[in-house]
Amino acid sequence: MQRFPEIIARYEGWTCQQCGKPLMPGKAQLTYMGSVFDVELPKCAKCGMVIVPEELALGKMLEVEQVLEDK
Numbered sequence: 001m002q003r004f005p006e007i008i009a010r011y012e013g014w015t016c017q018q019c020g021k022p023l024m025p026g027k028a029q030l031t032y033m034g035s036v037f038d039v040e041l042p043k044c045a046k047c048g049m050v051i052v053p054e055e056l057a058l059g060k061m062l063e064v065e066q067v068l069e070d071k
């Protein structure tokens, strides 16, 4: 599972817009170029809402794919 400590740290203390519960690091799945990646992102413990920062959607996953292709 990919972890992004800088993203977790940035969203520390945020609450869910839907139910007001604090966001906790949690497992989420992102799909990129037909592949599914397990990642750790800020997630609402109650409703499961996950924050996917734009930089992750556009940039970090490119890095992930490049790492996979190198293997």
Ligand SMILES: [Zn+2]
Pocket: 016, 017, 018, 019, 020, 021, 044, 045, 046, 047, 048, 049
């Ligand atoms: Zn929620």
